[in-house]
Each structure stands twice: as C-alpha cells, then as structure tokens.
Amino acid sequence: MATKPAPGVEPDQQPATLDQCRRCGLWKDATQAVPGAGPKHAPLMVVGEQPGDQEDLQGRPFVGPAGAMLDRAFAEAGVERKDVYVTNAVKHFKWAPRGTRRMHKTPAQREIDACHYWMDREVASVAPKVIVALGATALKSVLRKSGVTLQASMAHVIEHEGRSVIATYHPSFALRAPDAGTREMAYRSIVDALRHAHRLIGRKD
Numbered sequence: 001m002a003t004k005p006a007p008g009v010e011p012d013q014q015p016a017t018l019d020q021c022r023r024c025g026l027w028k029d030a031t032q033a034v035p036g037a038g039p040k041h042a043p044l045m046v047v048g049e050q051p052g053d054q055e056d057l058q059g060r061p062f063v064g065p066a067g068a069m070l071d072r073a074f075a076e077a078g079v080e081r082k083d084v085y086v087t088n089a090v091k092h093f094k095w096a097p098r099g100t101r102r103m104h105k106t107p108a109q110r111e112i113d114a115c116h117y118w119m120d121r122e123v124a125s126v127a128p129k130v131i132v133a134l135g136a137t138a139l140k141s142v143l144r145k146s147g148v149t150l151q152a153s154m155a156h157v158i159e160h161e162g163r164s165v166i167a168t169y170h171p172s173f174a175l176r177a178p179d180a181g182t183r184e185m186a187y188r189s190i191v192d193a194l195r196h197a198h199r200l201i202g203r204k205d
C-alpha cells in the first residue's frame with residue numbers, strides 16, 4: 001500500500017508501504033503486515049479487529065476460523081465476499097505465547113490510533129458507501145471515537161463522514177462465547193448487519 005507523506009507527521013511516522021510501518025511496536029512480533037483485500041472501489045467495506053494467527057502467516061484478512069464464520073454469514077446474507085473490501089483496524093497480529101500457541105491480545109488504543117494512518121487511506125481510496133464494523137475495536141477505529149460502545153451502537157445505522165456505519169459482533173465472539181444461545185445471537189446479528197448493509201448499498205440515492 002504506497003502512500004504520500006502526510007503533512008505535519010514525522011518522517012519515520014510516514015512509512016511508504018504498510019510492510020515498512022513502525023508507527024507502533026506490533027510489527028516486531030508479527031510475521032508480516034496484513035493489508036485489506038477486495039475490489040479497489042467496493043461499495044461495502046467490512047472491518048475486523050486485527051489479523052489472527054492464520055492471517056499473520058498467510059498475509060490475508062479473515063482466512064482463519066473467524067474468517068470461516070464470516071464467510072458463512074456472507075453466504076447466508078446473500079453477499080458475495082469477492083464484492084466486499086475486507087480489512088482490519090490494526091494491521092499486525094498482537095499476540096502472547098501460551099505453550100506452543102500464539103494467543104490473540106486485544107490491541108491498545110494507541111495501537112488503534114497508530115493504525116488510523118492506514119484505515120484513513122483505505123477508506124479514502126475504496127470510498128465505500130457502507131462500512132460494517134465487526135466488534136468494538138473496529139467500531140472505535142471507524143468512528144475514531146475511543147469511548148464508543150458496541151451495545152449502544154448496534155441498534156441503528158450511524159451516519160459518519162458521509163457513509164453509513166453498521167456495528168455488529170466480531171465473529172470470534174460468535175465462535176467463542178461461553179453459551180450456545182449467545183453464540184447464535186451474535187452470529188444472527190452479524191448476518192443481519194451484512195444483510196442490512198447489502199440493502200443499503202443497493203438503494204439508489
């Protein structure tokens with residue numbers, strides 16, 4: 001992802017490509033940065049939190065277990081993933097070792113803020129009509145509001161800088177919530193959000 005220097009930002013804070021990004025320390029423990037994927041000008045953008053273990057290894061967003069669930073939700077909502085630009089609020093995998101496994105760690109606000117540099121460029125160049133934010137980190141990043149909560153934001157479409165934003169649960173929550181009822185509720189919410197987004201992009205205005 002090549003970029004123009006931003007005025008008023010220190011030169012080492014203006015990486016030319018995502019792979020060269022050192023705006024926070026997450027690059028040190030990651031295999032690679034994971035850019036967004038999808039059509040250059042998709043009307044629908046779906047934003048997750050950060051790459052997981054598989055995404056970090058493969059260099060593509062949502063290709064692990066959360067991605068399989070997202071694919072199922074896309075299919076059920078009647079949305080073709082190939083038409084959607086899929087990305088993450090944070091582009092490097094944040095993790096801590098547990099035995100031989102790399103366990104996901106939630107990114108800190110300063111890491112989300114550092115990665116706005118890339119989100120801003122993606123949103124400006126893809127120019128989606130609708131953004132679906134999967135989980136609280138994605139929502140905070142898309143709205144640039146650290147205090148926003150998922151619960152307060154899910155009931156309605158949020159108009160933000162000329163785009164419609166729809167908030168829903170992260171697929172990992174729908175996979176890992178302790179009880180089956182909560183997992184099903186979260187999955188249904190994701191399907192509904194994608195269906196709603198699909199209707200909005202189909203609407204002429």
Ligand code: URA
Pocket residue numbers: 048049050051052055060061062063064066067088172
């Ligand atoms: N979780 C995310 O938020 N993004 C991915 O790409 C994979 C898992």
